[in-house]
Amino acid sequence: MKKIIFIFLLFPVVLLAQKTAILKGTIKDKNNKPIQGVNIKFGTTGTNTDTNGKYQIRIPINEEVSITFSHISHHTLIRTYTAKRVTTYRLSLVMTLKTEKLDEVIIKDRTGDAKGVKTIDKTLLDKIPGGSVENILMTFAGVNNNNELSTQYNVRGGNFDENLVYVNGIQIYRPFLIRSGQQEGLSFLNTHMIQNIKFSAGGFQAKYGDKLSSVLDITYRTPKEFAVKVDASLLGASATIEGTLLDNKLSAILGVRYRDNSLFVNSKQVETNFRPSFTDVQTFLSYSVDEKLTLNFLGNFSLNDYNYKPLTRKTRFGTVAEPLELIVFYQGQEIDKFLTSFGAVSADYKVNDHLKLTGTLSAYNTQEEEYFDIAASYNLGQVDSNLGSETFGDVQFSEGIGSQLNHARNDLDALIVNAEIRGTHKKDGDQIDFGVKYQREDIRDRIREWEIIDSLGFSVRPLDHIVSNEEPYEPFEGPITPFQAVRAENDIKINRLSGFVQFSQKTSWGDHDVWYNVGIRGQTWAVTPQGQSTKSQFIISPRAQFAIKPNWDSDMLFRVSGGWYSQPPFYKELRGFDGTINKNVKAQKSIHLVLGNDYSFEMWDRPFKLTTELYYKNLTDVNSYVVDNVRIRYLANNDTKAYAYGLDVRLNGEFVPGNESWISLGYLKTEENIAGRGYIARPTDQRIKFGILFQDYVPNIPDLKAYLNLVYNTGVPGGAPAYADPYNFQERLRDYKRADLGVSYVFVDANKKNSYTNGWLSRFKELTAGLELFNMFDIQNSITNTWVRDVYSKRQFGIPNFMTGRVLNLKVSMQF
Structure with missing residues (x-):
């Protein structure tokens, strides 16, 4: 009997939970930068924006709600919203600073x-x-x-x-x-x-x-934590690994890339045997010796092997009345190699609070x-444009x-x-x-x-x-x-x-x-x-x-x-x-x-x-x-x-x-x-x-x-x-x-x-x-x-x- 009563009590709550919509968006300042920690609230329901200024909150259906957006250093905004059906709605806002001394803030943010x-x-x-x-x-x-x-x-x-x-x-x-x-x-x-x-x-x-x-x-x-990122596509692949070592004094990031343009080149008008190989390895290291001195290294190694063997080409051009066609037959090949390497060592020294x-x-x-x-042997010919011709x-x-x-x-x-x-x-x-x-x-x-x-x-x-x-x-x-x-x-x-x-x-x-x-x-x-x-x-x-x-x-x-x-x-x-x-x-x-x-x-x-x-x-x-x-x-x-x-x-x-x-x-x-x-x-x-x-x-x-x-x-x-x-x-x-x-x-x-x-x-x-x-x-x-x-x-x-x-x-x- 108690279970039946509990189900009847829970049933309206479940129905209510189902009849809600999602309201989400991004909160930014006037300089188009996200604001973290904005408090979004209506009634007893609330949430906060993340580091990207994004938020998500559930609101009831067919009910006008008054949503408050507040932040310690920005003016509070209040918006009324009514969700008509169960779906996702978006509401992004721009908040302005409370401080009256806007001049200094604008100069700093508008220097670029x-x-x-x-x-x-x-x-x-x-x-x-x-x-x-x-x-x-x-x-x-x-x-x-x-x-x-x-x-x-x-x-x-x-x-x-x-x-x-x-x-x-x-x-x-x-x-x-x-x-x-x-x-x-x-x-x-x-x-x-x-x-x-x-x-x-x-x-x-x-x-x-x-x-x-x-x-x-x-x-x-300069990485702050360990992460691995991998991309793969029909055009190639890349992998990046980053993290910190030596009690967080050394930050390191390493990227490896491979590229193959065959997909692009095979869509062109020249039929080819195309075997490219584009490989690239890069790294950036930063070591903090102390509060004043930082050592950096930027390195790159790139090898492009380009092997190109054209076979045939067929191109039609000209006008509707006088169409022409070019046919080319190729023999031979092209073999290119571009090997580049680059290395740079730098030191940043903070002499005092004013000089670097x-x-x-x-x-x-x-x-x-x-x-x-x-x-290349070519033949430039005139195309028959007579619609009734065999x-x-x-x-x-x-x-x-x-x-x-x-x-x-x-x-x-x-x-x-x-x-x-x-x-x-x-x-x-x-x-x-x-x-x-x-x-x-x-x-x-x-x-x-x-x-x-x-x-x-x-x-x-x-x-x-x-x-x-x-x-x-x-x-x-x-x-x-x-x-x-x-x-x-x-x-x-x-x-x-x-x-x-x-x-x-x-x-x-x-x-x-x-x-x-x-x-x-x-x-x-x-x-x-x-x-x-x-x-x-x-x-x-x-x-x-x-x-x-x-x-x-x-x-x-x-x-x-x-x-x-x-x-x-x-x-x-x-x-x-x-x-x-x-x-x-x-x-x-x-x-x-x-x-x-x-x-x-x-x-x-x-x-x-x-x-x-x-x-x-x-x-x-x-x-x-x-x-x-x-x-x-x-x-x-x-x-x-x-x-x-x-x-x-x-x-x-x-x-x-x-x-x-x-x-x-x-x-x-x-x-x-x-x-x-x-x-x-x-x-x-x-x-x-x-x-x-x-x-x-x-x-x-x-x-x-x-x-x-x-x-x-x-x-x-x-x-x-x-x-x-x-x-x-x-x-x-x-x-x-x-x-x-x-x-x-x-x-x-x-x-x-x-x-x-x-x-x-x-x-x-x-x-x-x-x-x-x-x-x-x-x-x-x-x-x-x-x-x-x-x-x-x-x-x-x-x-x-x-x-x-x-x-x-x-x-x-x-x-x-």
């Missing part, structure tokens, strides 16, 4: 904005398709690249060689001989080791090096081999028949060593940064490269060869001359000494908050080719930044930055088309001005920020170049001047509660004047850029998430043969359009860990599985052309080399 530096949420790296820092950058206005197989990028009219990349304050270099994106394999940056990501698209401070375009500043993290010194010794070595012999869609007759043979035996060995001392002095809102760096570059390069072109049995000679040929009336007995040939051996040493000093201050101007920075860099370098005298040069680079946050009701910040930027030549910029070194190449110079505005506001009770930047560059002593896939070939003569201007706009915020997304729009115009012949578009003149990074989830299944990368770039001038005169060839490639979609399901994460105390899921700290759909609309993008000759009209046709098609990838990520 004042510097024009974008801080990127590192958690996006594990979510977006592709999962790399460069994939995120490609969605920014002003950052462009039309090659999804490459990790390189152009910023505001600059080229790949004009971007600085730092890891823990140490400059990172990349291999020299890579000429196609599919040879790159892996970016240096190991996403599982990253703590912070900062990016500046121009107008950066004097403490950064001597480049013209951008700075990507990465910080690898950092000393760094680093060395970078790359050993590169580029060997290929590839013969041969509709077949090639009727050939317009061009020919072949070409490409040969290379290129070897390069480069050693770059440097020593650097940096210091920072902070006191009462003032900061002085200073540093000096010595660098030595020892480069040995052997080039053996030629191309022979044959059309209907006749060897095509270089454009500058004038040789009489009376065939078929008289036999031609002259030697076969390569259409292009480079033969050189370079042994060059470069010594550089650079330094900088800059001053920053946070202050007030009436009721307004002000931040400014002024600094100057200098560099002297000496180039010594083997058997030649030394050529020394010197440059000065003054730079300044100013930002003001008016005391307005609207949260606005205005900034202006710029200076006279210089880029002393690296080895590639000293080497001309013929492979010889011009030691007299001067530093490229750019007067750069950036005007920017940040407007932070709330929409739909969620934080948003609109960032607008207007920029202008005036460039002199420019070293003009041509681009072949991702290889840049310089004229090495400083005979060009150029300019670039544009507008970048980016709106980011929580379009979906708790998930940051953004929309970017950019306009760019850049032109150059080579040897006084007049202004024409530069190879990076990409006029319009539109990018979206969007995060979403299924309302009824919040652990099922979707991520979208969408990029649209208008076409750039290109696709011409490397020997073509750019003044005679200004046609643009087709617009670049690409959308990548990622869908994942979160089985376990920090918020769900406590839900699994038993079973196989309890072994994981995080477990996510999903699908990545690259180029989801299967759009044919091209970055170069293959040129063939029409025997009848004597014309040359540019056949587009299409990039990757639609590719589906399966990915699993887990952390223990």
